[in-house]
Amino acid sequence: MKKMNNRWQSVLLSLALFGLAACTGDFEDINRNPNQVTDDQMDALNYKTGTKFKALQSLVIPVQEHMYQFNESLSGGPFGGYIGATVDTWQTKFETYNPSADWRKWPFANVITETYTPYKGIVNGTEDEVAIAFARLLRVAIMHRVTDSYGPIPYSKLESNESVYVEYDSQEAVYTKMFEELDEAIEILGRNTTLPAEAWSRYDGVYYGNIAQWLKYANSLKLRMAMRLSYVKSDVARAKAAEAIAGGVIEANADNAAMHAAENRTTLIYNDWGDHRVGADILCYMNGYKDPRMEKMFLANDVGDYVGIRIGIDVTSKSQAMSKYSNMIVASDTPYLWFNAAEATFLHAEYELRWGSAETAKTLYEQAVRLSFEERGASGADAYLVDATKKPAPYTDPLGNYSASARSEITVPWETATDGSDTEAVQERNLERIIVQKWIAIFPLGVEAWSEHRRTGYPKLLPVPTDKSGGSVNVEQGARRLPYPVEEYQQNNANLQAAIQTLGAEQQNGDRSGDVMGTRVWWDCKPYNK
Incomplete structure (x- = not known):
């Protein structure tokens, strides 16, 4: 500064x-x-617009340590099988399904409030079409995580209203509007790819003013959101995904989207405070596969093992948990990952698996794994892709309390259907492979991992040992959404009650209802894994 x-x-x-x-x-x-x-x-000097552009970038994956901790380390990360808490005084938390009132506001009210000031400042304060395209794109990048976490949210009414206490849109309406805004941004960025980088480089912490790279990110985000609808609106998912792929997505690690902040403040959360350790789930899969990326992503515990903490326990000793369970590797100069080439390629592979060529899906799946190895600086991708003997490992708790058998037997190599084989079963196993490998590749994007787990049922995660939901969560299936903050009940109750009714009306294949963590959002409609 x-x-x-x-x-x-x-x-x-x-x-x-x-x-x-x-x-x-x-x-x-x-x-x-x-x-x-x-x-x-x-x-x-483009200062007024540029600073607002930078503010929006800082909210896609929050760079402020407390907002990051609530959105990723405390909610998305645990529910996605990535991160567990070590703090022995936290008895009311998301991962045991009983978050306190002051925790509940962070992923919703705080994100919305901080987003709309710079967003409105751009769309109402300039006629620069590229600036407005950036604002629209970044609002979608921020708010699709919010709707995926809650279901119905305030969206269309927020742009023209001074108050944040407005009517909610259904999740289907939010997605429809977001696709419209993405398409508008993509069209504008596509017409401006030759704009000199200097126009935005001063304020752009992601691509430093390179519009062509921003266009690839916008199409990749569209592909992610399209595949989210694969079970609830397969026709829309297929059409939007095809458009995104044709428009050009991220295919090389050189085009990965990541926010390069002055300092990565998550070092406070993981290295200084020690409030979290890596979850048992992801390390069980990677240990079972003898995954070469593991040592590039995580730190061994005090005896040299890579072992995670069982997510959803009440810790009895923070210092013991910090030493016995592995930490993630993060440094002050580590960029905040938004979207990598591996994710875009796995999404493309799933598109081909569902609606295209199984052979092309196999090629893309293997390419995505290789891209992830390359990004992490790991070797051995070719051997990893053909080893059909290794499967996810059972969990052995170094403290002896929460050991468990493996939840999945999925192997790494792609499976080809043969004469007489159950082609649907083979396709489903290949889907599991795609999602499991994407899950490993996109760490630590907790909200995205959780969303894909809910959409597909993969990866198969360990149930929480300590359920404090009072029966409002199906423990075998885990949390399906976050509860709305108490402030919405106090300040916006009429609109909130209508939103809760919409949440229920949109739900399919659910066994819980109301504003609870067990209610399924609109796109979360695949029958549960048996």
Whole structure:
């Protein structure tokens, strides 16, 4: 921040001196503070819009440590099988299905409030079509995580209303609107790929002003969202996914989307505070596969083993948990991952598995695994892809309390249907392979991992040992959504009650109802795994 101020002081001093030399008869110019930025100067340097653009980027995957912790480490991460809490005083938490009122507001109210100030500042404050396209794209990137976590959310009414306490849209309506906005942003970005990077590089912490790369990210996000609808609206999913693939998605690690913040503040969460350790689920799969990426992603425990914490327990000793369970590897210069080439390629593989060529799906699946190995700097992808002997390992708790058998027997190599084989069963096993490998490849994107687990039933995760839901969650199937914050009941109750009715009306194949963590959102409609 100090470096930014010094740069601006130099720019402003030059501008002030130029103004005095040109016209010393203007009383306002003579008496203006030479360090004060005028509106014209800020417009010329793209400052007003650029800072709002940067603010929106910081919310896609939150860079503020507390918001990140609530959205990823405490909710999405545990529900996606990635992360478990070590704090022995946390008796009310998301992963045991009884979050406290002050925790519940973070993934909803705090995200919405912080998003719409910079978003409205751009769409109402400039006629620059690229700036508006960025704002639309980033709103979708932020808010699709919110609707995936809750179901119905305020969306269409927020853009034109000063209050955040407005009517909710159904999740189907939110997705419909988001696709419209994505298509608009993609069309505009596609017309501006030759725009010099300098126009946005000062404020762009992802692609440094490279519009062609932003276009690939926008299409990749569209592909992700399209496949989310594969069970609830397969025709829409297929059409939108085909459009995204044809438009050009991320295919190389050089085009991965990641936010390069001045400092990765998750080092506080994982390294300094030690509030979390890697979940048992992902390490059971990777240990079973003898996955070479493991040592690139995680740290061994105090005796040199890679072992995770069972998610959904009440820890008795934080210091013991910190030493006995593996931590993730993260440094202050680690970028915040948004979207990698492996994810886009796995999504494309699933598209082919469902609606295209099984042979092409196999090729894309193997390519995606290789992309993930390349991204992590691991070797041995070819051997990994053909080893049909290794399966996910059972969980052995180093503290002896929560050991469990493996939940899946899925192997890594692609399976080809033969004459007389059950082709549907083979296809389902290959789907499991795609999702399991994508799950490993996109770590630590907890909200996305949780969403894909709910959509497909994969990966198969260990049930929580400590269920404090009071029966509102099917423990075998885990949390299906987050409960709305208490503030919505207090400040927006009429609209909230209508949203809860919509949530129930949209649900299919559910065995819980109401504003509870066991209710299924609109797109979460595949029959549960047997």
